Amino acid sequence: MSSSLKYVGNPQAQAVDALDKVMGRARYVGDMTLSGMLHVKLLTSRVPHARIMKLDVSPALAVPGVVAAITSADFAENGAFGWPIKDAFVLAHEKVRYVGDPIAAVAAETEAAATAGVRAILLELEELPVVSDPAHALDEDAPLVPLVPPKDEGNLCESLIVRNGDPDPILAACETVLDETYHFQHQEHAYLEMEGALAIPAPDGSVTIFANDQSPHINRGNAAGILGLAEENVRVIQPPVGGSFGGKDDVLYQFTAVTARLALITHRPVRLLLTREESLQTSYKREAMSLHLQIGMDGNGRLRAGKANLLADSGAYASMTPLSSWRASMHALGTYRYEAATVDTQAVYTNNGYSGAFRGFGNTQSAAASEIAIDELAHLAGIDPIEFRLKNMLRTGDTAFTGNVIAHESGLEKCLLWVREQSDWADKRAQYAAQDDGELARGIGVACYFHGTGLGGEGLDYARATLEINRDHTITLQSGLTDYGQGSRTVFTLVAAETLGVSPERIFMLRPDTQTALETGPTVASRASIVGGNAVRVAAEKISHLLHLAAADLLACAAERLLWQDEQFIGPSESPVSLDAVIDHAFEMGLQLSVQGYWQIPEIHWDFETGSGTPYFTYSFGAQVADVTVNRQAGAVRVNKIWAAHDAGQIIYPNGAKGQLLGGIAQGLGYALTEGFSYKNGYPEKKNLNQYKLPTALDVPEIETTFVKTTFPNGPFGAKNLAEPVMIATTPAIANAVFQAVGVRCRQFPISAAWLREQLLG
């Protein structure tokens, strides 16, 4: 919006909870101990697929120190849960379906006793054949993974389509058709804090759970159902969360229910904390995916038609894979103009762990595949990759391959131009093209993206917030949308401060607590800023109205005649009264200074049957350039520098936005080069962080960033979203840079040094 903003967009704005964290006094769930607290250990499956023939926890109860042990039989409906497909169990029922699948839980006085209890459990399994290759999951003779096939078609978990014209005749007429398949392994979230839940029973039969989950209200609803309690008897409080990135939902729903049940049985506080090894096995991952793309262009390098076939590995359970596969489908051919396009997507069950939400939510794979494909096409056309993108990209008013119009201003061109200029693209490109075949080869590559905002066709997209002014003149803000490190508490505080015209120091934002915060949908899809931010704005406007009422009464004038300046009201008499005085007066008047704000993204419609409609209300855009060095002998890729531009409308909390961008790029870099969570016949190949390699401070290069300003009338102060999309250009930009450096096309990820070395040495 304008430069008249005081708190929103202020580069000095600081995270509201950073001080507690740097002092080491932020209390994560693992930092909380209560007297009399029991420790939980889980019995998990060591095999990828088996029928449970016998499960008897009574020997565990005989182990000294063990107080309780539970199985699926201790829950309503055997603890069945899961949305949109209810195919999972809090503790395995009838079958185990992946290595790490929780089967039983033991609560004991000490961790050691709980571990001994787990060892004592009597478990007999009958191993079943395993399906580990998603390409064979739908074979006639493939072992069936779910108990009940949700689509009546064996291991088919979800199928989705996009239909926009008929690409076949156009492809047949195209000068060039690229026809390639891109493969991506699972990715582990590797939030630094492992999963944890602490359940505290109350004498009235209710239970309070501190859980490091992402969506406490959904967790509560789920837990209440399978515990057989009324929702008001389950209270979920979210302590500080040590990272999530989409990864702390379903798995936390399981642990919330498990600890709650054990607390209710034992009448004692009960805590479950996973170790890193347990977390890597049991928690869900980004789905592995292969994307088969056919894209045609004419002789002038103009894209004409595209077809995409996606296959997602949902693993043992559906979790969010049906929805992330949908998002993958909506972005599969990238941010370009086509005359016609179709997408056919299948998500299938296997015995490879299980897949769920992870930052980028399907577009991580789609953007990577399509941006490498576009680079291949630019190469075939003999056109500079950035030129090629500028020529074919979606601009405001264009129609996306899904058939809908890009209605709001697109910042894509500005982003591409910025990264081109800042990276010295033309010079470097020419210089690297001219280098000889030495041991070290440099390359520079580009990628860009669009990313649909909010839930889109995935569901009703709304949020609620509450604001209350207290007797001591402070302001309390609350939202059910959670802050797991991405800075939404700070964003909401700044939006409230700006709307009210009061300093952020006056506002305290509570952590989510299902007892006091209003239900507000899931904290996913980078939707907190726009949807949650608007709900906060609406609430702040309402409370500002009440304050004007009180001030008008105090100053005996019409509310319209009041001027609000520097936290003072000035009436016609021109002698200002302070906000504090007005608040006091409001209380004297009996005005309740407590309001709720609600906001919903304008409704859009996607028809799943016909594969057409409007998938998203709006999009954010961005572009990145990566400069790499490839060591031909070692096959190792070093990223020297990254330039990143993202269009997020008005930035609310600049330091935080920049941090999101930088952190997203680091995750994208890991996805490109080292982070493959692979399975062999259903057995995970990585056990701890010494094997699953995250980028370190030596791997992540210096990064130059910018936020391109565009107007978006529906955002709070014009803000769009950014947490998710910022990671998705990094992987393809690196792959495209590797191609320039050594002429090897990477279509399998991660790009391991061993693989690249093999390609280079032949």
Added chain:
Amino acid sequence: MNVSFTVNGRPTAVDVPPKMVLLDILRDVLGLTGAKPGCEIGSCGACTVIVDGEAQNSCTFPASRLEGTAVLTIEGLAAPDGTPNDLQQAFVEHGAVQCGYCIPGIIMAGEALLGHNPTPNRTEIREALAGNLCRCTGYVQIVDAIEATARQRAGVEEAV
């Protein structure tokens, strides 16, 4: 075994099994939960504390090596009145904190570095942080915060 050492300047004695690691002693015996578990095999640095001036992964530091040492944890950096030290403050100002779980360990690694090398360049800072994983920030703002603190400390010392 009985071990005596100091924690944040305070003399401390504990009676623990020789194999018990410093991370568990700090968290479970002494109630200092600033250092975090992230892998418990020395691969993430979330548990970093300073022992006799050196950054150490407390998850692999056994009680048997603790006798007579001086241990400094994140809880020991603030002034007695609770004011954060300059490095802690710089982390807040540079937006170097997101989820915060890695931060106590990273700040201790940063303090250990500045103890040895008061004027590190960005590469040296990155090298000193190589054992500390952060999944949220991409490290850039963390390097900024340490670099700014080093400059500021050097400037202050010159002025004295």
